[in-house]
Amino acid sequence: MKKGLLLVLTSIMLLIIAACGTSGEGTGSDAEGENEGEASKTLRVVTDAAYAPFEYLEGDKVVGFDIDFINAVADEAGIDIKVENVGWDAVLIETEKGTSDLGVSAITINEERKKSYDFTVPYFLSTNKILVNKDSDIKSAKDLEGRVVAVQNATTGQVAIEKIVGENNPDVKKFENTNLAIMELLSGGAEAVVADNTVIEAYVENNPDKDLMVIEDPTNFEAEYYGIMFPKDSEYLEEFNTALKAILENGTYAKIYKEWFGSEPDVQILID
Numbered sequence: 256m257k258k259g260l261l262l263v264l265t266s267i268m269l270l271i272i273a274a275c276g277t278s279g280e281g282t283g284s285d286a287e288g289e290n291e292g293e294a295s296k297t298l299r300v301v302t303d304a305a306y307a308p309f310e311y312l313e314g315d316k317v318v319g320f321d322i323d324f325i326n327a328v329a330d331e332a333g334i335d336i337k338v339e340n341v342g343w344d345a346v347l348i349e350t351e352k353g354t355s356d357l358g359v360s361a362i363t364i365n366e367e368r369k370k371s372y373d374f375t376v377p378y379f380l381s382t383n384k385i386l387v388n389k390d391s392d393i394k395s396a397k398d399l400e401g402r403v404v405a406v407q408n409a410t411t412g413q414v415a416i417e418k419i420v421g422e423n424n425p426d427v428k429k430f431e432n433t434n435l436a437i438m439e440l441l442s443g444g445a446e447a448v449v450a451d452n453t454v455i456e457a458y459v460e461n462n463p464d465k466d467l468m469v470i471e472d473p474t475n476f477e478a479e480y481y482g483i484m485f486p487k488d489s490e491y492l493e494e495f496n497t498a499l500k501a502i503l504e505n506g507t508y509a510k511i512y513k514e515w516f517g518s519e520p521d522v523q524i525l526i527d
């Protein structure tokens with residue numbers, strides 16, 4: 256009998272505590288705009304995890320600079336995300352259709368893409384470079400004329416080489432991902448790969464036995480900036496923009512950059 260009463264009293268007290276807790280939390284976080292109380296949605300982030308060091312697989316886990324970066328941005332924004340490796344073509348298609356909430360995949364911001372997508376402010380400076388065998392006589396982008404060149408399909412690397420050798424040139428071999436393009440070079444099916452500098456430089460460094468080198472050509476390959484890509488008119492763009500600017504300014508971005516690249520980033524060129 257006594258036990259029963261105690262149980263009832265404890266339950267009532269717990270209910271009161273729970274009620275206070277909820278109302279307190281509700282006001283607090285609403286003021287911060289974190290939307291607690293509303294069922295908060297987990298946003299679907301798509302990537303092509305064959306682009307080390309930006310995104311790649313470690314076992315079945317997607318890791319890389321971009322992954323740490325997007326988690327920090329989402330954290331800053333108070334938004335839950337889940338990163339899914341879907342492949343490059345699907346990154347582009349799904350984010351255009353809106354079946355993905357956003358794409359993070361070393362994606363270059365350019366005028367053409369801005370017609371179909373929204374982008375945040377830039378978070379990384381990049382340029383295309385040329386990967387060749389160490390004994391190659393290729394010295395510049397112009398030397399790629401008449402040579403078989405491997406690229407990842409629908410990348411700025413493809414656009415850059417086609418500007419030189421012409422669109423639909425059969426000498427440009429297009430692959431689903433950059434690793435396959437590099438395999439083509441290694442197996443002798445192509446004389447060069449055009450892709451983002453950081454990716455091919457990391458490949459050369461991590462595979463010294465492959466006897467490859469990187470050629471730069473700043474006159475033919477322009478500077479590019481990566482952005483987080485959203486479906487047009489996404490309701491999340493502004494929140495991510497604000498959070499991205501915050502981590503650029505509060506040192507979080509620099510910390511992640513240093514972990515991956517071992518040096519200080521030039522945050523100023525991203526902010527200006």
Ligand code: ARG
Pocket residue numbers: 302303304305306310343360361362363364407409410411412432433451
């Ligand atoms: N930056 C280049 C572009 O936007 C290549 C990006 C490829 N990214 C990837 N994860 N495969 O076209």
